[in-house]
Amino acid sequence: MNFDYAIIGAGASGTLLASSLLAHEHFSDCSLLIIDRPGEAYKDRTWCFWSDKTHPLDHLVSHRWTQIYAGDTPHSAYQSIAPYTYQMIKGVDFHDYFRPRLKASKQVHWCEDEVLNLSEEGQQVAIHTKGTSFYARRVFDSRFDYTLLAQSKDYPVLQQHFVGLFIKTKTPSFNPHQALFMDFSVPQKGNTRFMYVLPTASDQALVEYTLFSHEKLSYKAYLDEIEAYLEERGIREYEILQTEQGSIPMSCYPLWQTDSSRIIPIGLAAGWAKPSTGFTFDRTVVRVQRLVKALIKGQSLNTVQQKDRFWFYDLLLLDILDQKNHLGASIFSRLFQKRKPQLILKFLGEKTHFLQELSIMAANKPWPFLMALFKRLLKGF
Numbered sequence: 001m002n003f004d005y006a007i008i009g010a011g012a013s014g015t016l017l018a019s020s021l022l023a024h025e026h027f028s029d030c031s032l033l034i035i036d037r038p039g040e041a042y043k044d045r046t047w048c049f050w051s052d053k054t055h056p057l058d059h060l061v062s063h064r065w066t067q068i069y070a071g072d073t074p075h076s077a078y079q080s081i082a083p084y085t086y087q088m089i090k091g092v093d094f095h096d097y098f099r100p101r102l103k104a105s106k107q108v109h110w111c112e113d114e115v116l117n118l119s120e121e122g123q124q125v126a127i128h129t130k131g132t133s134f135y136a137r138r139v140f141d142s143r144f145d146y147t148l149l150a151q152s153k154d155y156p157v158l159q160q161h162f163v164g165l166f167i168k169t170k171t172p173s174f175n176p177h178q179a180l181f182m183d184f185s186v187p188q189k190g191n192t193r194f195m196y197v198l199p200t201a202s203d204q205a206l207v208e209y210t211l212f213s214h215e216k217l218s219y220k221a222y223l224d225e226i227e228a229y230l231e232e233r234g235i236r237e238y239e240i241l242q243t244e245q246g247s248i249p250m251s252c253y254p255l256w257q258t259d260s261s262r263i264i265p266i267g268l269a270a271g272w273a274k275p276s277t278g279f280t281f282d283r284t285v286v287r288v289q290r291l292v293k294a295l296i297k298g299q300s301l302n303t304v305q306q307k308d309r310f311w312f313y314d315l316l317l318l319d320i321l322d323q324k325n326h327l328g329a330s331i332f333s334r335l336f337q338k339r340k341p342q343l344i345l346k347f348l349g350e351k352t353h354f355l356q357e358l359s360i361m362a363a364n365k366p367w368p369f370l371m372a373l374f375k376r377l378l379k380g381f
């Protein structure tokens with residue numbers, strides 16, 4: 001079977017891209033193949049991001065927080081992030097909304113199968129799955145594999161890795177307006193480690209033990225840290241409603257640069273995760289918009305993602321964490337101590353201007369950054 005476009009993987013990036021293509025009249029005559037692995041694994045996560053405006057996914061937001069805290073001092077004050085709110089979309093709500101709509105479209109052929117490999121054959125890309133082969137003029141591929149990154153000699157590769165428990169406590173234990181964005185008061189053990197607590201009711205929260213480091217821990221090690229953390233806060237009786245776990249790549253390796261104009265990586269596979277934090281969802285929304293715009297205008301897809309100054313700031317931070325993994329807690333804590341959270345969120349969202357970025361940089365001790373800059377200048381970009 002032949003198609004105009006094929007999307008491999010109906011996760012966050014594949015789904016948002018498919019939905020954006022179908023929404024635009026430019027693609028109204030196009031056929032679209034969407035292939036995703038069978039099963040329900042796609043429902044396994046929640047996505048959080050911050051926003052200061054209304055957006056097309058507002059109706060899927062299940063919770064909003066108006067205050068956050070990030071730092072290494074226990075019991076410090078939460079700060080308002082107005083006009084931003086920190087928002088959560090549950091994967092299950094996202095997919096329950098988009099999947100039936102995509103499947104119902106006359107332009108879409110939905111296929112549940114595992115893609116094994118792709119090959120370019122003249123003007124077409126052959127997509128070989130376990131069950132069959134398809135052909136498309138252009139393929140957007142969201143299969144992500146760490147091995148490509150592992151080959152990178154020029155850029156450090158860390159992971160944001162975590163296990164999270166959705167818990168229900170016996171007694172009210174949380175303030176559902178306050179998100180504990182990064183609690184670095186946990187033992188760092190030579191890494192950058194923090195607890196992330198998102199209460200959705202006074203007796204319910206997602207409690208996630210997270211590291212920015214090279215290697216994952218055993219599953220039990222994350223659970224032990226969560227248990228100890230809750231115990232220290234007097235939370236001993238709780239039910240685990242659900243769990244989530246993940247590993248998000250943290251690297252400046254330009255995964256989006258490929259030789260092919262027909263096979264285009266998207267999502268994590270294209271390096272859409274913010275290298276210094278692992279936040280990906282909001283960036284996916286923006287990059288999908290840029291990708292669709294470039295396709296409509298027939299422009300080069302290089303406009304979707306570039307090595308810009310934010311990429312460079314991320315690179316310096318990753319160079320530091322690669323060599324001195326324990327410094328993350330002090331760098332992030334100082335930032336949130338010395339600057340308003342709104343400015344930091346704006347910076348992490350890559351919407352600041354240069355003077356604001358200088359003020360962000362001045363919040364931290366300059367020495368590790370100057371050393372990283374010096375080494376990077378010698379190494380190259």
Ligand SMILES: Cc1cc2nc3c(=O)[nH]c(=O)nc-3n(C[C@H](O)[C@H](O)[C@H](O)COP(=O)(O)OP(=O)(O)OC[C@H]3O[C@@H](n4cnc5c(N)ncnc54)[C@H](O)[C@@H]3O)c2cc1C
Nearest residue numbers: 009011012013037045047048114115246267268279280281
């Ligand atoms: C548990 C978890 C929580 C996260 N929370 C946040 C968050 O709060 N905020 C944030 O910004 N980011 C978060 N992220 C990071 C990021 O937003 C997600 O990983 C996001 O889902 C990435 O989108 P994607 O399209 O690149 O990959 P995915 O959403 O993982 O989609 C890839 C799809 O490809 C399919 N696939 C893979 N291989 C094949 C194959 N061979 N054949 C067919 N199909 C295949 C998979 O089944 C999957 O559906 C989280 C990640 C995880 C794992």
